[in-house]
Amino acid sequence: MANAASGMAVHDDCKLKFLELKAKRTYRFIVYKIEEQQKQVVVEKLGEPGQSHDDFAASLPVDECRYAIFDFDFVTAENCQKSKIFFVAWSPDTARVRSKMIYASSKDRFKRELDGIQVELQATDPTEMDLDIFKSRAN
Amino acid sequence: MTLAETYACIPSTERGRGILISGDSKSDTILYTNARSVVILDLNNPLKVSIYGEHAYPATVARYSPNGEWIASGDVSGTVRIWGARDDHVLKKEFKVLAGRIDDLQWSDDGMRIVASGDGKGKSLVRAFMWDSGSNVGEFDGHSRRVLSCAIKPTRPFRIVTCGEDFLVNFYEGPPFKFKLSSREHSNFVNCVRYSPDGSKFITVSSDKKGIIYDGKTCEKLGQLSSEDGHKGSIYAVSWSPDGKEVLTVSADKSAKIWEISDSGNGTLKITLTCPGSSGGVDDMLVGCLWQNDHIVTVSLGGTISIFSASDLEKSPFQFSGHMKNISSLSVLRGNSDYILSGSYDGLICKWMMGRGFCGKLQRKQNSQIKCFAAHEVEIITSGFDNTISRISYQDGQVTNEESVGVGNQPNDLSLAPLSPGLLLVTFESGVVFLRGEKVVSTINLGFTVTALAVTPDGTEAIVGGQDGKLRLYSVNGDSLNEEAVLEKHRGAISVIRYSPDLSMFASADLNREAVVWDRASREMKLKNMLYHSARINCLAWSPNSTMVATGSLDTCVIVYEVDKPASTRMTIKGAHLGGVYGLGFADDTHVVSSGEDACIRVWSLTT
Numbered sequence: 001m002a003n004a005a006s007g008m009a010v011h012d013d014c015k016l017k018f019l020e021l022k023a024k025r026t027y028r029f030i031v032y033k034i035e036e037q038q039k040q041v042v043v044e045k046l047g048e049p050g051q052s053h054d055d056f057a058a059s060l061p062v063d064e065c066r067y068a069i070f071d072f073d074f075v076t077a078e079n080c081q082k083s084k085i086f087f088v089a090w091s092p093d094t095a096r097v098r099s100k101m102i103y104a105s106s107k108d109r110f111k112r113e114l115d116g117i118q119v120e121l122q123a124t125d126p127t128e129m130d131l132d133i134f135k136s137r138a139n
Numbered sequence: 140m141t142l143a144e145t146y147a148c149i150p151s152t153e154r155g156r157g158i159l160i161s162g163d164s165k166s167d168t169i170l171y172t173n174a175r176s177v178v179i180l181d182l183n184n185p186l187k188v189s190i191y192g193e194h195a196y197p198a199t200v201a202r203y204s205p206n207g208e209w210i211a212s213g214d215v216s217g218t219v220r221i222w223g224a225r226d227d228h229v230l231k232k233e234f235k236v237l238a239g240r241i242d243d244l245q246w247s248d249d250g251m252r253i254v255a256s257g258d259g260k261g262k263s264l265v266r267a268f269m270w271d272s273g274s275n276v277g278e279f280d281g282h283s284r285r286v287l288s289c290a291i292k293p294t295r296p297f298r299i300v301t302c303g304e305d306f307l308v309n310f311y312e313g314p315p316f317k318f319k320l321s322s323r324e325h326s327n328f329v330n331c332v333r334y335s336p337d338g339s340k341f342i343t344v345s346s347d348k349k350g351i352i353y354d355g356k357t358c359e360k361l362g363q364l365s366s367e368d369g370h371k372g373s374i375y376a377v378s379w380s381p382d383g384k385e386v387l388t389v390s391a392d393k394s395a396k397i398w399e400i401s402d403s404g405n406g407t408l409k410i411t412l413t414c415p416g417s418s419g420g421v422d423d424m425l426v427g428c429l430w431q432n433d434h435i436v437t438v439s440l441g442g443t444i445s446i447f448s449a450s451d452l453e454k455s456p457f458q459f460s461g462h463m464k465n466i467s468s469l470s471v472l473r474g475n476s477d478y479i480l481s482g483s484y485d486g487l488i489c490k491w492m493m494g495r496g497f498c499g500k501l502q503r504k505q506n507s508q509i510k511c512f513a514a515h516e517v518e519i520i521t522s523g524f525d526n527t528i529s530r531i532s533y534q535d536g537q538v539t540n541e542e543s544v545g546v547g548n549q550p551n552d553l554s555l556a557p558l559s560p561g562l563l564l565v566t567f568e569s570g571v572v573f574l575r576g577e578k579v580v581s582t583i584n585l586g587f588t589v590t591a592l593a594v595t596p597d598g599t600e601a602i603v604g605g606q607d608g609k610l611r612l613y614s615v616n617g618d619s620l621n622e623e624a625v626l627e628k629h630r631g632a633i634s635v636i637r638y639s640p641d642l643s644m645f646a647s648a649d650l651n652r653e654a655v656v657w658d659r660a661s662r663e664m665k666l667k668n669m670l671y672h673s674a675r676i677n678c679l680a681w682s683p684n685s686t687m688v689a690t691g692s693l694d695t696c697v698i699v700y701e702v703d704k705p706a707s708t709r710m711t712i713k714g715a716h717l718g719g720v721y722g723l724g725f726a727d728d729t730h731v732v733s734s735g736e737d738a739c740i741r742v743w744s745l746t747t
Contacts, residue, residue: 054705093630127670130707 008034008106010113011042018114021071022085025049029056032067032110034102041067041110053131060129063094065103067110069117074138084138087117093124140699140712141744143730146491147180147188148173148738149442149461150427151197157330157375157389158427159243159288160438163203163224164381169429169436170210172198173463176717176737177212179224182434182446185459186496190739191228192717194220199241199257204270205250211270213241219255221270234273238263242286248293252276252314256286256301265289265301267316277316281309288331292355294338300358302329308343310358320358324351331376335383340404344388346373352404361404364388368408370396378430380449385409387435389425395437397452410452412437414445459497462487466734468512469722470519473683477726481734482512482521493726493742503531504541511550515557522550528565530577546572546579552592559598566592566603573618581618585611593636593645602645604633610647612662624662628655634676639685644702646688648676654690656702668706671698678723680731687745689731691720697733699745712743 014032021027029047034040044066045059053070060066068088076082089107091100111117119137123129150158150171162169167182175194181187194214201212203224209231211221217237223229239258246253254267264286265279279301286303298319299311308322308329327347334341334355342364344350348371350364364386372391379386386406389395394413398406414423414437422441429436435447437456442463445456462483472478478498479491486506490498501519508523519531526549532540548567556562563574570584571592591604594615601613601620608629613620631651638645644665648654654676656666666688674694681688689699697712697720716735724732726742734740 125670126668127707132707 008102008109009040010110011040013043014041014110015113017043017046018069018116021069022116025071027071028052029059029068029070031059032069034065034067034106036102041106053134057126057129060090063092063096065092065095065099066090067103067107069114070134072134072138074135076139082138084118085116086134086137087111087114087120088129089120089122090129091122091124140710142741143744144186144493144496144742145188145190146186146496146740146742147178147190147461148176149444149463150178150438151463152426152438152440152442154421154424154440156426158438159200159331159376160427160429160436161200161202162429162431162436163207164432165207167432167434169431170201170203170212171427171438172201172212173738174198174718175214176739177201177210179210182431182436188739189228190717190737191222192737193222193228193230194218200244202244202246204246205248209250209270211244211246211253213244213255213257215240217241217257217259219244219253221253232271232273234268236263236266236268239285243288245289245291246270247291247297252291254289254291254299254301256289256303258285264303265299267299267314276314277311279309279311279316279318281318281321282307287328288333290332290334290341292334292338292341293336296356298356298358300332300334300341300343300353302332302343304328306345308332308353322353322358322360324360325349327373330374333377333379333386335379335400336381337383339383340400342377342379342386342400342406344374344377348372348374348390350374350377350386350388350398350406352400352406354404362401362406364398364406365408368396368411370394372424375426376428378428380430381432385430387428387430389428389437391424391426393423393425393439395425395428395435397435412447412452412456414439414443414458415455460489460500461497462489462738462740464738465718465721465736466738466740467509467721469678469724469732469734469740470512470514471724471726471732472514472516479724479726479732479740480514480519481722481740482509483738484508484510486523488512488519488521491740493730501531501533501538503529503538511553513553513555515555518555518557520553520555520563522546522553522565524549526550528553528563528574530563542577544574544577544579546574547582548572551590554592554594554601556594556596556598558596562594562598564592564594564601566590571601571603571620583620585620591633591636591647593638595638595642602636602647604629604636604647604649606632608632608649608651610636610657626657626662628664628667629653631675635679637679637681639681640683641685644685646679646681648679648690650675652676652692652694654679654688654700656688656700666700666702666706669698669700669709671706671709671711672696674719677719677721680723680725682725682728684728687725687728689723689725689733691715691723691733691735693719695719695735697723697731697743699731710745715741715743 031045033044242257284304325345370390427438488501588606629649631649652672654669672692718736722734
């Protein structure tokens with residue numbers, strides 16, 4: 001299953017957890033990490049539906065890259081409750097260049113594995129992942 | 140966050156040239172330009188100002204359409220923009236009219252045609268076009284040099300008159316407008332031409348100190364402004380009274396004159412107006428004028444706007460002024476009455492009061508440029524580009540004493556310790572200079588490139604920020620510094636450091652658009668992730684109760700954070716100042732004052 005420009009495989013669990021989030025709404029967010037030794041993308045953290053955007057922001061490390069899926073609930077202008085699935089490529093300025101390179105080159109392949117992402121977001125510092133940004137991208 | 144007050148910039152003026160201001164009699168507002176902004180000022184309430192900043196090049200002239208709905212403004216690139224006069228100033232159309240700068244612009248009385256004149260190459264010195272389609276309505280040859288002014292006869296049959304640097308006054312009939320005749324009565328630049336409101340006459344004024352009146356339909360010379368008691372300097376602008384019987388002229392001889400125009404076309408002097416409070420220098424030369432309703436407005440070279448009352452000419456005019464260039468620093472002085480002091484880089488320091496607006500300019504011995512500025516109660520310290528620090532003592536709004544101290548290097552930041560009397564720390568590229576009173580007591584070379592500085596009011600602790608982004612804390616011992624700690628967090632050169640008023644915290648900001656609030660005792664970060672700006676942070680201010688920090692940046696935004704809440708719960712003011720925010724202060728716990736590149740000062744209210 002090693003099949004990317006950077007040679008990273010995607011662990012089956014990643015796709016399974018994502019499908020669970022999409023169909024049954026069992027998680028608020030999923031954080032994925034690339035394990036360099038095993039050359040795989042694995043699930044690092046899962047967020048309960050009750051958790052919020054702040055918990056999500058807190059679960060991302062300050063100086064390491066990650067991929068994340070966030071299920072964002074909002075109310076539209078016509079007063080309907082909607083939700084969109086965001087893919088966040090977390091790549092902080094303070095991370096090592098090697099880390100950023102690996103995550104950047106594997107991102108496309110990884111995204112293709114997860115069918116149903118509605119919005120993609122790249123964040124290089126906490127302000128770019130702010131709730132306001134989510135709200136503006138949701139519309 | 141709402142805008143409470145705006146202290147507008149003043150019209151940009153140039154020595155040797157007049158400026159053309161215009162207005163709308165229905166709403167009683169006047170229009171003038173400063174750099175890229177077009178300012179709409181309400182004459183009855185000068186604190187009510189609306190600014191249009193959409194020009195890509197410095198704007199030169201702006202004019203209301205006859206129905207008061209649209210404003211057409213021209214800039215130095217030859218572009219004319221037509222936009223809505225109200226609310227959001229929506230753009231209607233933009234035309235590239237001339238190849239060079241536009242010096243004058245006029246609407247025809249039916250609001251359908253616009254004539255623009257200015258600089259260009261060969262043919263395109265004057266152009267008249269339909270306001271909505273831009274199609275030409277005439278050919279305008281006859282001028283060989285810059286056309287300084289143009290006017291359209293307000294009544295039928297339509298005529299256009301243009302005048303310029305080639306000393307000629309040209310007359311065109313139409314539409315479609317064609318050259319009819321040319322008049323060479325003046326012996327110097329013809330600065331301004333204006334039709335009377337009924338279209339029967341027009342008057343041209345020139346740098347040869349003469350004003351000549353012509354018949355509006357045939358362009359025959361009728362008469363001229365009488366030369367006894369005439370102006371003794373170039374006449375820069377002219378304006379008719381609303382009833383068409385009198386004209387107002389302003390001149391480089393620092394006076395404005397009102398003339399009565401008889402039906403035969405001769406002008407006799409009625410009264411001479413001079414502006415009180417003039418210092419007698421070049422700045423008092425009057426360069427622009429407008430007669431609107433009951434208001435007679437004159438603009439001086441130094442940017443002072445004087446509003447006289449036409450019905451009561453003996454009354455002293457209402458005068459106000461402001462800054463013409465980037466206001467690089469701002470300080471709020473608290474005392475008996477709260478003053479806001481603003482310093483612009485051209486050396487002008489102005490005083491403002493909330494609710495009143497302009498309170499006065501500070502008269503200084505020499506107006507050297509200002510790069511850094513600090514003010515406290517009775518003292519103002521400035522530094523410029525000449526390696527000296529000026530200490531100005533200030534009492535009741537007047538400068539009482541001004542001393543200049545050489546520091547041997549170009550200062551790039553300074554900080555005052557008012558409680559340790561006379562102590563001033565100034566940084567230059569590689570170190571710090573200690574000043575007590577007017578003497579340099581020591582110069583310490585710190586070994587790294589210094590970019591910012593803050594010292595506690597009692598003068599015991601100082602923080603120096605470097606180009607490498609590190610903050611170094613020093614304790615002050617007499618005249619030397621002992622390094623206590625080095626704090627690393629910033630990823631860009633430090634631009635500003637400030638202690639909180641209660642001295643428990645300090646905040647620092649860098650060129651990488653990040654700000655951090657630190658706890659002073661523990662030297663730990665108290666509030667971080669203040670990364671919401673998109674360009675370098677220029678200035679930083681604490682609220683008097685030490686609960687809020689405001690940062691102003693080159694990206695024109697001002698962001699206010701509350702120290703006890705996470706950085707994401709910030710309040711942002713977008714587009715506070717066109718070109719960047721350079722000065723920031725808290726007038727009180729609910730009002731933020733900001734100043735910027737657009738030479739305006741704005742007061743924002745934090746309570747919604």
